Amino acid sequence: DTAVSQTPKYLVTQMGNDKSIKCEQNLGHDTMYWYKQDSKKFLKIMFSYNNKELIINETVPNRFSPKSPDKAHLNLHINSLELGDSAVYFCASSPWGGRLEQYFGPGTRLTVT
Amino acid sequence: GEDVEQSLFLSVREGDSSVINCTYTDSSSTYLYWYKQEPGAGLQLLTYIFSNMDMKQDQRLTVLLNKKDKHLSLRIADTQTGDSAIYFCAVPGQDSGYALNFGKGTSLLVTP
DSSP: OOSEEEEOSEEEEOTTOOEEEEEEEOSOOSEEEEEEEOTTOOEEEEEEEETTEEEEEOSOOTTEEEEOSSTTBOEEEEOSOOGGGOEEEEEEEEOTTSOSOOEEOOOEEEEEO | OOOEEEOSEEEEETTSOEEEEEEESOTTOOEEEEEEEOTTOOEEEEEEEETTOSEEEETTEEEEEETTTTEEEEEESSOOGGGOEEEEEEEEOTTTTTOEEEOOOEEEEEEO
16 A cells, blocks of 8 residues: 555666656555655755646756656656756656645666666 | 755764754745665665654654754664664655655765
């Protein structure tokens, strides 16, 4: 009964490839997020979706395209992967309004070689 | 955007108290959070405090909030080796769909 799940947990791929990371939440939350944690452990918001609609896109290259087929899922597709994309990507969800805490998925460690 | 600042490292001896400090810039934030990240693991919500509170206590954890100075602290009493982790202060951004702005994280090392 995992609240926020992500697949895969680890992803190793070569530069130039296209890959996707999937995220699902079973909490009934309206809002979902993608965060990136770099090698120095700095966490930064990438995207925020509320009820399948994009709320924010924080200066993320357009090689990154989130897709929300329904409000329980927010997938992240990355085109033409670059070395600098190597990081841990966290999905999170919360009720709309930020009045309660965000629940995070376990993370996907992406390594681009 | 929101700036959230934390010191990067803290080392304490087992049994002592740990205090991790955080400062932020957006005074309209209504909730402020502390997350814990153990090595190789995800983010675990430790506690949060409403902006109309000065203090919140939850077992060994005490959160203090000084809204005037925009200063938040997390105190861990009787620190154990299992408390060794990175602790993140996080503040929702009002102009970012309530996405969290994180501090750079404080690495807490607890030595026997």
